[in-house]
Amino acid sequence: MALSAEQKDFAARLGHDFATPALLQEALTHPSVATPNRKDNQRLEFLGDRVLGLVMAETLLAADQTAPEGQLAPRFNALVRKETCADVARAVGLGTVLRLGRSEMLSGGRRKEALLGDAMEAVIAAVYKDGGLEAARRLILTHWGDRIANVEADARDPKTALQEWAQARKLAPPRYVETDRSGPAHAPVFTIEARLDSGEVERASAGSKRQAEQAAARALLTRMEAGTHD
Known part of the structure; x- marks a missing residue:
């Protein structure tokens, strides 16, 4: 054909x-x-x-x-x-x-x-x-x-990098929590928080949970490595 x-x-x-x-x-x-x-x-x-x-x-x-x-x-x-x-x-x-x-x-x-x-x-x-x-x-x-x-x-996977950062400091692995889901069923937007047991949190939104988790992990890792966490 x-x-x-x-x-x-x-x-x-x-x-x-x-x-x-x-x-x-x-x-x-x-x-x-x-x-x-x-x-x-x-x-x-x-x-x-x-x-x-x-x-x-x-x-x-x-x-x-x-x-x-x-x-x-x-x-x-x-x-x-x-x-x-x-x-x-x-x-x-x-x-x-x-x-x-x-x-x-x-x-x-x-x-x-x-x-x-x-x-x-x-x-x-x-x-x-x-x-x-x-x-x-x-x-x-x-x-x-x-x-x-x-x-x-x-090449550096943000979730893996954040987990390695936490482990090096004897912290529990990061947790990822879905805090919101919006948009139509055929094009949802997920909001995910990346959380450390020490209390730091960063949030990100994306069209898939994996993308939102990666973005939240990247933001939290950047913050922690820059030493700007409270």
Whole structure:
């Protein structure tokens, strides 16, 4: 089946001309709209995750030939995690061409982080199967771009860093408490407080609990490391 005009535009944004259009269509098909004659993207997602991991591992090793595994691992994790894949998906407009079931669309599926991240991995696999590893590598290096160059600044997971900060001072691990949830059901906004047993608290809001927790942890860690806590 030929690509639709929207799918052709998306393929152009990716920078890949599909010899087998069905691969891209499969990558864009969420399980909520799959049928016996229309495969969903879960198998491609599985493959794409591994292709992304291989390319990133090779890229990081080539970029820093002296870094030990302990430095490479957090950089790698920052580049392949679901949030990063979802960011790339948003940048290329993947959500606009996803094929979703009605209930998934009504619940804001085109903006869901996990759904976008999974679909981006499936697209990587589609390119890999269509054009080989070099085509997949070009796609990844093009669209991850500055994220690779700036990974050192992004590699430190705020929740992990805050927990390590607390442990080093013999404090209990931080707690994360949802204090508010607003917005419509298809696009909720979560407000989370990061709390230390010593009494310090920072609050953040985001479209997912994980993002709000990370933002609250980052704010609290910044405050504690700056020595501005009361």
